[in-house]
Amino acid sequence: MTTPPARARRRHGPHRDPQIDENVLAATRELLIRHGYAGVSIDLIATTAGVSRPAIYRRWPSKAHLVHEAVFVGVDARPRPDGDFAAEVAAMVHGAVHMFAEPATRAAIPGLMAEIRSDPALQQILAARLETAARGSLTHLLPQAVADGAARPGTDPDTLFDTIAGAAIFALCIRDVDDLDALVDSLTDLVLHGTLAPRG
Numbered sequence: 657m658t659t660p661p662a663r664a665r666r667r668h669g670p671h672r673d674p675q676i677d678e679n680v681l682a683a684t685r686e687l688l689i690r691h692g693y694a695g696v697s698i699d700l701i702a703t704t705a706g707v708s709r710p711a712i713y714r715r716w717p718s719k720a721h722l723v724h725e726a727v728f729v730g731v732d733a734r735p736r737p738d739g740d741f742a743a744e745v746a747a748m749v750h751g752a753v754h755m756f757a758e759p760a761t762r763a764a765i766p767g768l769m770a771e772i773r774s775d776p777a778l779q780q781i782l783a784a785r786l787e788t789a790a791r792g793s794l795t796h797l798l799p800q801a802v803a804d805g806a807a808r809p810g811t812d813p814d815t816l817f818d819t820i821a822g823a824a825i826f827a828l829c830i831r832d833v834d835d836l837d838a839l840v841d842s843l844t845d846l847v848l849h850g851t852l853a854p855r856g
Contacts, residue, residue, distance in 0.1 A: 679705040680712055684726035685760040693723065693767025720771040720778050727761040728785055741801035742848060745820075748790055749844045752824035757836055765829040791817050820847060 683705035687696045698719055702709050716722035755761060772779040794813035801807035823843055827833045 676705075676707055676711055677715065680707060680715070680722070681726045681729075684722055688723065688727070688760040688763040692763050696723070698722075718771075718775075718778070720768060720775060721781070723764050724768060724778065724782055724785070727758065727764045728755070739797070739800075741797045741804075741806050744793060744797055745816075745847055746844045748794075748817075748820055749824070749847065750840050752820050753828065753836055753840050753843070756824045756828040762829050762832075765825060787817065787821075816847070 680701060683701050684696065687700060687704060691700075696719065698709055698712055701719075701722070702712055705712075712722065716725065756765065768782070772782060791813060794817055798807055798811060798813050798816075802809050802811070820843070824839075827839055827843075833839050
């Protein structure tokens with residue numbers, strides 16, 4: 657059997673051990689719950705995960721990038737309703753509340769919010785992971801919902817998304833709400849029906 661030339665072997669880069677990734681991400685979530693964002697360092701994560709600092713920095717350029725990947729697991733995989741505007745909004749509220757209710761996510765959000773103010777690259781990654789599909793779905797569904805009478809004309813999809821995500825973050829990461837079902841129900845009702853009583 658012929659050994660491939662060194663140039664060909666290097667072209668694919670070093671093998672990335674998925675077990676190291678899993679150990680680091682799990683250690684990051686555990687440490688966030690114990691110590692909060694400010695109390696977690698790359699050194700502490702490396703020690704807890706049983707890996708070296710260089711092994712972490714080969715995978716993530718900063719603590720913020722690592723924390724972001726650790727706490728937003730499986731965000732892109734959640735199923736979406738098909739064409740039903742009210743169901744899409746309800747699903748979005750449910751998803752936002754349960755995502756930000758995770759203990760590691762609650763601990764990470766304040767620090768990540770501060771980090772993205774000074775790191776445009778991180779902001780783009782976070783937005784692409786959390787927002788793009790959801791904002792796009794609302795933008796796609798709103799015109800037909802307005803035409804069908806299911807949504808009020810002039811509703812802005814970006815403001816609608818910001819309302820859902822912002823309310824979930826504030827309730828769970830600032831007010832520390834624990835009754836998730838009640839929060840989902842009340843926020844869904846508020847978003848879909850507003851606060852003004854119907855005019856007779």
